[in-house]
Amino acid sequence: MTENNERRVVSVIVKNEASSLSRITDLFSGRGYNITSLTVAPIPDSEYSRLTIVTSGSVRVIEQITKQLHKLIPVLRVYEHADMVEKEMAMIKIPMNENLSDINALCEAYNGKIVNAGENTVIAMVADEPKRVDNFLSAIKRYNPKEIVRSGAVALER
Amino acid sequence: MQISGAQMVIEALIAEGVDTVFGYPGGAIMNVYDEIYKQDGFQHILNRHEQASVHAAEGYSKASGKVGVAMITSGPGFTNAVTGLADAYMDSIPLVVISGQVPMSLIGTDAFQEIDAVGISRSCTKHNYLVTDAKDLPRVLKEAFYIARTGRPGPVHIDIPKDVTAQIEEFDYDIELNLETYKPHTKGNPRQIKKAMDAIAKAKRPLFYLGGGIINANAAYEVRDLVHTTGIPAVETFMARGVLSHDDKLLVGMLGMHGSYASNMAMSETDLVIALGARFDDRVTGKLSEFAKNADVIHVDIDPASISKLVNADYPIVGDVKNVVNDMLAQVDKVDSDNYESWRETINNFDELHPLTFHEDTERIKPQWVVKRVGELLGDSANISTDVGQHQMWSGQFYPFTRPRQFISSSGLGTMGFGFPAAIGVKAATPEKTSINFTGDGSILMNVQELMTAVEKKIPVINIILNNNFLGMVRQWQTLFYDKRHSETDLSVQPDFVKLAEAFGGIGYRVHTKEEFDAALKDAVEKNVVAFIEVIVHRMENVMPMVPSGGSLFNMMLLEKKESK
Numbered sequence: 001m002t003e004n005n006e007r008r009v010v011s012v013i014v015k016n017e018a019s020s021l022s023r024i025t026d027l028f029s030g031r032g033y034n035i036t037s038l039t040v041a042p043i044p045d046s047e048y049s050r051l052t053i054v055t056s057g058s059v060r061v062i063e064q065i066t067k068q069l070h071k072l073i074p075v076l077r078v079y080e081h082a083d084m085v086e087k088e089m090a091m092i093k094i095p096m097n098e099n100l101s102d103i104n105a106l107c108e109a110y111n112g113k114i115v116n117a118g119e120n121t122v123i124a125m126v127a128d129e130p131k132r133v134d135n136f137l138s139a140i141k142r143y144n145p146k147e148i149v150r151s152g153a154v155a156l157e158r
Numbered sequence: 159m160q161i162s163g164a165q166m167v168i169e170a171l172i173a174e175g176v177d178t179v180f181g182y183p184g185g186a187i188m189n190v191y192d193e194i195y196k197q198d199g200f201q202h203i204l205n206r207h208e209q210a211s212v213h214a215a216e217g218y219s220k221a222s223g224k225v226g227v228a229m230i231t232s233g234p235g236f237t238n239a240v241t242g243l244a245d246a247y248m249d250s251i252p253l254v255v256i257s258g259q260v261p262m263s264l265i266g267t268d269a270f271q272e273i274d275a276v277g278i279s280r281s282c283t284k285h286n287y288l289v290t291d292a293k294d295l296p297r298v299l300k301e302a303f304y305i306a307r308t309g310r311p312g313p314v315h316i317d318i319p320k321d322v323t324a325q326i327e328e329f330d331y332d333i334e335l336n337l338e339t340y341k342p343h344t345k346g347n348p349r350q351i352k353k354a355m356d357a358i359a360k361a362k363r364p365l366f367y368l369g370g371g372i373i374n375a376n377a378a379y380e381v382r383d384l385v386h387t388t389g390i391p392a393v394e395t396f397m398a399r400g401v402l403s404h405d406d407k408l409l410v411g412m413l414g415m416h417g418s419y420a421s422n423m424a425m426s427e428t429d430l431v432i433a434l435g436a437r438f439d440d441r442v443t444g445k446l447s448e449f450a451k452n453a454d455v456i457h458v459d460i461d462p463a464s465i466s467k468l469v470n471a472d473y474p475i476v477g478d479v480k481n482v483v484n485d486m487l488a489q490v491d492k493v494d495s496d497n498y499e500s501w502r503e504t505i506n507n508f509d510e511l512h513p514l515t516f517h518e519d520t521e522r523i524k525p526q527w528v529v530k531r532v533g534e535l536l537g538d539s540a541n542i543s544t545d546v547g548q549h550q551m552w553s554g555q556f557y558p559f560t561r562p563r564q565f566i567s568s569s570g571l572g573t574m575g576f577g578f579p580a581a582i583g584v585k586a587a588t589p590e591k592t593s594i595n596f597t598g599d600g601s602i603l604m605n606v607q608e609l610m611t612a613v614e615k616k617i618p619v620i621n622i623i624l625n626n627n628f629l630g631m632v633r634q635w636q637t638l639f640y641d642k643r644h645s646e647t648d649l650s651v652q653p654d655f656v657k658l659a660e661a662f663g664g665i666g667y668r669v670h671t672k673e674e675f676d677a678a679l680k681d682a683v684e685k686n687v688v689a690f691i692e693v694i695v696h697r698m699e700n701v702m703p704m705v706p707s708g709g710s711l712f713n714m715m716l717l718e719k720k721e722s723k
Binding site: 014015018019022023026030060063064067068070071073074075076 | 276277280281284285286288305337338339340461462463466467
């Protein structure tokens, strides 16, 4: 059994209840597991929400994470796949004095565009695989972004 | 029927067949206590501390197999109860603990006696609820009992704001539960069970590793059947004492940090571990990489998360251990008990080499003698509770247990102060048995106020205090591993335990000799009252054998051979 830390995406279908999210995050902190990112939103037309958690750990730890998540009473299902389609969104705020058409072209390469222009700044967004979002964020540095926000990954099994 | 939230609680408890509730009233739970006053469906036992209420409910549950119930108020009432919740969670004891909360309008305002109770109990309960509308109460109460007792059992906490207990709503307890997200897996996979039985048939040195889950599943008699028909030797965890009778020839003994030499050696030499309702706790395994190193592992457990958590299972079987053992019994013909003859002999030789014993002393009573002697005098007629420390280990080692649910102890959490209130709960559940609590001069003071509870309710618990004027187990570690620096473990300054018992209306005995002990125990049993029997024992006695923390099971410190005089 390998003890190397691997990045894994775990999806959790959980009942929409007041305490569901804290049950899950408490489990991670209480047992010493990592959360790299976490997204949560209700599933349309159901009483459930879907969480996407990016975590890391050895094979044994990941197995424990999925089993412990399963054990929580309001958890319906846990998916842990190596093969997920993953997307993440990022938004950046850039000063108006940069070259807007260059920025727009760069965003387009990462499924994005400029979505808002104000008096002094523009806001652009991209939506792509988390790794590609990393690339975008290093490429955009030259345009002196003032603020960056990432959404955390969402994922679906193929 | 239109009733208040408080009345719903009472109706639900009665519908669940609860006959005893342990608790302590206070502001936020007063509406419920008002209804307790008016009803006669169950008895209420007033402990003198909320922690003791939860421990008493645990003792009640462990002895009876039923769900234990405790009731407490908000704020400090609840925080006092947290140790009990954690204790029950670690030992998988089914409890429903109901706490009052400040009214809904005051939640979040730092109101008097307000604390985020469900936030605190989340990590030490199987599940918990904050009830914000009395309409939800029937469902929540029913779910709580169901969740507590099914699957891997555990404590469930229900927090009810004061205005919700006053709210009047329709009550119907005859409802279908629809827990889409909670469906415990109770039937073992037949293919895995078949593979496991084939592995047992092929093994040369198989060993049953029996855990507390067997007692939770009421499967001890099925397990006895399986052990006897296969002729495979068995070791028990501390939690599993009583699954096999002490005189069972196939019982090797207790394993682990203070397990017998033969048990730990058998576990180290086995080629197939058959784990039934056990969870490979660190106090059992010692150094993991050396644990049962050459063995395959069959692991039967109701909790999938327990399987392959610490030791990889070659044959994982998720299911209720009673079902699985019955399925195993159905194909037991495969196994030929004669195949293990030489293995049984090997284990017997281990036991002859270093039997579990102790050296008598001419001057002072040895604590182990006391445990053994109570076993000789009371045996099957007593249920045994313990506190935590040396006396606890000696109880596990030397009491002649004959049946499941006879031994009640705080195993996973190791809570000093557990024993006395637990023994009160045990006596309430099984009044026909003598309730003994083995305790130490350290532990007994941690819930000594329960003298008042026991005396008031005439619950005759006999506390046997093995007094060595030390916090003995910590002292033992300091002696062995901290170069005898006995930091803050000398408990020479003590109350007069005899007078202490008497001050509350119980009986106290101070005992220096074996004869005095016999007389005191006989007298206490006959008088059938709350008693302290303080036994002055050898100060520096150590619990042996001992596997030092983190060491390998087979590297035990052993009782020194007695020099011939």
